[in-house]
Amino acid sequence: MEFLSLLHDDKQEEHHQKHHIEHQMFQENTLHTAVLQGDFGLTKQLLTTNPELSKSLDSNGSSALHLASAKGDLKIVKELVSVNSSTCCVLDGDGRSPLHLAAIKGRTEVLGELLRAEPGATAVLTGGGESCLHLCVKYNRLEAMKMALQFLKRDDRLVDWKDEEGNTVLHLAVAKKQIEIVKYLLDNTTVQTYARNANGLTPLELLLQSPGDLRDMEIKQHLEQRTSSRTELKKSTTLDADVSKTSKNHPKKHKHTDWLSRKRNALMIVASLLASVAFQAGLSPPGGVWQNDFSGIANGTSRIDRPHRAGKSVMASTIPSKYGQYMVFNTIAFLASLSIILLQVSGLPMRRRRWMWTQMVIMWIAITAQTLTYFITLINMTPKHVEGAVYHVARTSFFIWLSLMGLVFVGNITRCVLYLLRMHGYIEKKERGIQVYEEDEDDDVL
Numbered sequence: 476m477e478f479l480s481l482l483h484d485d486k487q488e489e490h491h492q493k494h495h496i497e498h499q500m501f502q503e504n505t506l507h508t509a510v511l512q513g514d515f516g517l518t519k520q521l522l523t524t525n526p527e528l529s530k531s532l533d534s535n536g537s538s539a540l541h542l543a544s545a546k547g548d549l550k551i552v553k554e555l556v557s558v559n560s561s562t563c564c565v566l567d568g569d570g571r572s573p574l575h576l577a578a579i580k581g582r583t584e585v586l587g588e589l590l591r592a593e594p595g596a597t598a599v600l601t602g603g604g605e606s607c608l609h610l611c612v613k614y615n616r617l618e619a620m621k622m623a624l625q626f627l628k629r630d631d632r633l634v635d636w637k638d639e640e641g642n643t644v645l646h647l648a649v650a651k652k653q654i655e656i657v658k659y660l661l662d663n664t665t666v667q668t669y670a671r672n673a674n675g676l677t678p679l680e681l682l683l684q685s686p687g688d689l690r691d692m693e694i695k696q697h698l699e700q701r702t703s704s705r706t707e708l709k710k711s712t713t714l715d716a717d718v719s720k721t722s723k724n725h726p727k728k729h730k731h732t733d734w735l736s737r738k739r740n741a742l743m744i745v746a747s748l749l750a751s752v753a754f755q756a757g758l759s760p761p762g763g764v765w766q767n768d769f770s771g772i773a774n775g776t777s778r779i780d781r782p783h784r785a786g787k788s789v790m791a792s793t794i795p796s797k798y799g800q801y802m803v804f805n806t807i808a809f810l811a812s813l814s815i816i817l818l819q820v821s822g823l824p825m826r827r828r829r830w831m832w833t834q835m836v837i838m839w840i841a842i843t844a845q846t847l848t849y850f851i852t853l854i855n856m857t858p859k860h861v862e863g864a865v866y867h868v869a870r871t872s873f874f875i876w877l878s879l880m881g882l883v884f885v886g887n888i889t890r891c892v893l894y895l896l897r898m899h900g901y902i903e904k905k906e907r908g909i910q911v912y913e914e915d916e917d918d919d920v921l
Contacts, residue, residue: 513551563599641674
């Protein structure tokens with residue numbers, strides 16, 4: 476009998492524990508549901524009954540404070556942090572704290588309340604190593620960033636904190652072309668403009684390598700204005716000393732690197748344009764193409780009486796010699812342009828000056844061939860009664876073009892000769908700083 480009594484007691488205790496667990500889970504689910512629905516009364520009642528519910532997490536690893544912060548319910552957030560402020564630092568299943576969610580959603584008032592309740596929450600990072608400031612910049616939340624900076628009180632450690640890719644908040648703001656955030660960071664914080672990310676780029680260098688934008692000039696002016704200040708130069712001295720310790724063989728880039736990058740971009744744009752024009756000219760020759768088949772007239776004396784087929788060039792049938800010249804020069808322009816594009820995307824080390832001059836010579840050939848193609852088309856499409864005037868204009872323009880090409884040719888030959896004389900010691904070499912030419916894929920941006 477005693478055995479049966481003990482067994483009965485064990486079953487009752489097990490049933491009681493099961494009932495308690497189910498009741499606890501029901502309360503947890505009810506708390507999360509109340510927060511999602513914005514039911515402040517029920518939320519307060521549940522927390523008063525069982526304050527430990529504030530620590531409970533749902534299936535996604537989110538606490539009630541996570542949900543309230545993302546939703547922006549300030550009243551419920553105040554109630555939750557008054558019960559337990561430590562949940563401000565808890566990360567959910569995505570590696571984000573309530574503070575991170577408030578920053579992402581731009582919940583400025585909630586962000587301020589969380590920081591007042593737990594100032595140390597600013598030091599909590601996401602699973603990707605991002606601070607709340609990184610998230611404010613990443614999602615373009617200027618007001619939320621201002622609120623966070625008020626609690627930091629110009630603390631360099633978090634402003635200059637780097638994420639997993641080595642980017643500070645200034646790197647992110649510059650990369651995303653967020654002018655207002657860039658200006659605020661530069662004017663109101665001590666963020667370093669000489670900090671380098673994992674790719675070894677400062678914010679200014681990152682801007683120069685990004686795709687062109689109308690906002691670039693303004694951002695560049697603000698960065699250069701800041702870097703020229705004495706305070707920043709003193710700070711950069713310490714930073715450069717640290718960089719030199721870790722990488723002694725990393726000299727500064729010479730300004731010629733920027734020159735080469737601009738030349739590459741210009742050549743790519745012009746080559747693409749010329750290739751498009753030459754391609755279209757090859758498919759649509761002057762006079763168009765025949766629209767139908769024609770077997771010809773046996774005793775016809777005119778060239779249009781000769782047989783032809785639909786889709787063939789009219790100019791090739793009527794004036795074949797001129798058509799041959801037209802296609803020769805157009806093909807030269809087309810292939811020269813494609814050659815430049817191929818060299819640019821080939822991945823070969825094309826950042827040396829000699830390679831750049833080679834590509835420029837090819838570009839001269841392409842432009843000259845395209846110009847001759849235009850003149851041939853113009854002359855042969857002009858009616859007889861105005862042919863004399865057009866021929867005179869074309870001849871004058873052609874000689875002016877030749878003179879210009881000759882001037883450019885002589886100027887570059889002179890530079891080449893001077894270079895050879897300096898190289899062999901006949902002329903004193905110019906004093907130059909260290910030049911570094913690097914082949915970065917990120918530079919291949921139009």
